[in-house]
Amino acid sequence: MMRAMESPTQGGRELVANVGGAPRWEAQPWRLQLQDARAREHRVARSVLVAALLAEGFTAEAEVAGFAGALEDRASLSIGQVLRFVDGLRVRMALACTDDEVLQLAYLRRNAEELAERMIDWANAGRLPA
Structure with missing residues (x-):
C-alpha cells in the first residue's frame, strides 16, 4: 500500500511516501529538527x-x-x-x-x-x- 503524507520543510511542504503503513524517515519528528537542511x-x-x-x-x-x-x-x-x-x-x-x-x-x-x-x-x- 502506498500513501503520501505531508511533512513540513523549510520553504514549503513536500510529499513523503508511506510504504506499507511504516512512516518514512522524513516524516519522523526528530528528522524535522535539522535546522539547516544543507547539513x-x-x-x-x-x-x-x-x-x-x-x-x-x-x-x-x-x-x-x-x-x-x-x-x-x-x-x-x-x-x-x-x-x-x-x-x-x-x-x-x-x-x-x-x-x-x-x-x-x-x-x-x-x-x-x-x-x-x-x-x-x-x-x-x-x-x-x-
Whole structure:
C-alpha cells in the first residue's frame, strides 16, 4: 500500500511516501529538527566522528558510524548517508528469512537511528566534527 503524507520543510511542504503503513524517515519528528537542511549531506571525517562518539561514551553509535554508508564514501559520513543506510536496513528486514536475522537487523537499525539523531543534535548545536 502506498500513501503520501505531508511533512513540513523549510520553504514549503513536500510529499513523503508511506510504504506499507511504516512512516518514512522524513516524516519522523526528530528528522524535522535539522535546522539547516544543507547539513544533511555535509560530510564529516568518519574517523573523527567515531573518535568523538567514543569519547562521549556512545559505543554502539561509534560502531555503526564505522561502516554505515561506507559504500558511498569510506572516508567520510553524512546524516543523509546514515538515513539511507537505515532505509536499506528496513528493506533487508522485510527480506530476512529467520527471526534471528530480523532481530540482528532491528538492533543495527535502532543503533543507526540513534547515530542519526546524535548527528542531528550535534549539527544543530554546531558540534558536528569537521
